[in-house]
Amino acid sequence: MHYDTAQRDHGLPHDPFKALVVPRPIGWIATLGKDGVANLAPYSFFNAVSDRPPMVMFSSGGTKDSLRNIEDTGEFTCSIASWALREAMNLSSAPVAAGVDEFELAGLTKAPSRAVKPPRVAEAPAAFECKLWQLLPLPPARPGGTSAYTMVLGTVVGVYIDDAFIKDGLVQTAEMRPLARLGYMDYSVLTPESLFTMNRPLASDDGLQATLDPGPWDGVFR
Secondary structure (H helix, E strand, O other), X not given: OOOOOOOOOOOOXXXXXXXXXXXXXXXXXXXXXXXXXXXXXXXXXXXXXXXXXXXXXXXXXXXXXXXXXXXXXXXXEEEEOEHHHHHHHXXXXXXXXXXXXXXXXXXXXXXXXXXXXXXXXXXXXXXXXXEEEEEEEOOOOOOOOOXXXXXXXXXXXXXXXXXXXXXXXXXXXXXXXXXXXXXXXXXXXXXXXXXXXXXXXXXXXXXXXXXXXXXXXXXXXX
């Protein structure tokens, strides 16, 4: 099949776009309002965009509490949502009133950050402390319309990692069992059994050919 995204003439019960851009990491974003009330919400349009400096982005549909708080304070944290925390993550997505603290709603513990004021999820295996770099309104779905989404770009100024997930100097990401968002109400999880490594190909001196050691990874970055 092929369909025009402007016309949305796919003929399916639900738009398949988010079922095709997968898996997407979940940005579990914590902020503080000007009144000091904490807010926690998961975002599926989330990813890293740079490592020098380390930067992340997430996209907010409409002016939600997370976006409003970041506009006011310029700070946020992003905790890793893991398999063990899947139900708490899901509960924190509830469209409750602005004054509700989702940490308390989901039975989660606030851990203090070092470089920013918003807390991180203490139970999470890792978290980023972020400073706002830029807010970018995305184009409207139709010409002349209003922007429905705002991209939040943040610089990561601090990183927390649970020491239990560091072995021989490497983060054991799969042991964290981080969640991923798919389409519809579908999720996935990274496990040690689903992880594999590959070596990067090497180009010949003349740049016209490449060779590949099939792996597993030999521990050398190229």
